[in-house]
Amino acid sequence: MKNNLKVHRAIHNFTQDDLAKEVGVSRQTINAIEKGKYNPSLFVALKIAQSVNASVESIFELEENT
Amino acid sequence: MKTTPLFPKIYRKVGLVVILIAVVLLVLDELMGLLSFLEQANVLAIYDSGIPLGQTRSDNRFFEIIQDDFRYETLVVLILTGLLFVGFSKRATEDELVQKIRLESLLWATYIHFFLFILLTLFTFGLFYLNILVFSVFTILLIYILRFEYKMYQLKKSLHEK
Numbered sequence: 001m002k003n004n005l006k007v008h009r010a011i012h013n014f015t016q017d018d019l020a021k022e023v024g025v026s027r028q029t030i031n032a033i034e035k036g037k038y039n040p041s042l043f044v045a046l047k048i049a050q051s052v053n054a055s056v057e058s059i060f061e062l063e064e065n066t
Numbered sequence: 067m068k069t070t071p072l073f074p075k076i077y078r079k080v081g082l083v084v085i086l087i088a089v090v091l092l093v094l095d096e097l098m099g100l101l102s103f104l105e106q107a108n109v110l111a112i113y114d115s116g117i118p119l120g121q122t123r124s125d126n127r128f129f130e131i132i133q134d135d136f137r138y139e140t141l142v143v144l145i146l147t148g149l150l151f152v153g154f155s156k157r158a159t160e161d162e163l164v165q166k167i168r169l170e171s172l173l174w175a176t177y178i179h180f181f182l183f184i185l186l187t188l189f190t191f192g193l194f195y196l197n198i199l200v201f202s203v204f205t206i207l208l209i210y211i212l213r214f215e216y217k218m219y220q221l222k223k224s225l226h227e228k
Contacts, residue, residue: 026159028221035224041162 001039002061005030008052023047070165073155081151088144095137107136142203149207153214167217175210 009019016034020027025044032038033048040048049056094100111134114127157164182205186198 020159025161026163028225029159029161029163031225032163032221037224038163038166044162 002036002063003033003059005034005048005052005059008054008059009034012052014052019048019051022051070160070168072160073151075156075158077151077155081148081153081155083148084144084151085148088141088148091144092141101137101140104136104140106133108132109134109136109139145204146207149204149211153207153211157218163221164218167221168214171210171214171217174213175206178209179206 009016014022016030017027020030023030023044024047029038029040029044033040045056045060049059052059091101095102108131111127111130111132114130114132114134116126179202183198183202187195190198
């Protein structure tokens with residue numbers, strides 16, 4: 001799964017730590033999501049979308065071969 | 067999100083202390099018989115079959131206070147308690163990624179433990195096999211803790227990577 005979370009984070013001037021606290025996960029989790037090493041649950045994806053004021057589909061995208 | 071039943075964060079340090087105490091007791095007992103007072107301890111036996119295994123009813127004892135060497139039991143319970151505390155205490159942030167790593171580590175530990183156990187059961191014999199049985203009590207917890215801690219360390223390290 002691809003994502004442009006870093007871009008959305010930059011728009012709102014959030015650090016990974018800020019976003020992590022807002023969403024209720026660890027900074028390591030936000031980092032792992034941004035690097036594409038971890039796909040979040042629906043709940044966390046929705047919380048992230050809410051925090052950066054965007055839709056889930058504008059942040060996360062399925063890769064073509066999936 | 068459902069919370070997983072885990073020990074409070076502080077239990078990780080408590081567990082390490084308990085393991086350390088057990089190791090120190092073991093070493094001191096080997097060197098100077100520190101736990102010799104436990105060699106004839108009065109203990110509750112829910113079942114005691116005796117050695118060799120009793121065949122008649124009178125050789126088996128149920129729910130009796132008996133005198134037995136309790137050193138092994140003391141050390142095993144201390145070490146297992148310590149390992150359980152270390153392995154199953156909460157992290158600073160117990161989120162879904164940590165829980166995923168925890169679950170995967172338990173799965174790996176189970177696979178490796180039983181793979182080794184089956185292998186050793188098939189190819190080791192004699193009194194040595196008793197050592198395998200004794201050690202197999204600890205391997206699943208040890209492998210789980212090692213893998214879980216390693217994955218958590220990798221996760222922390224990845225924060226500093228570009």
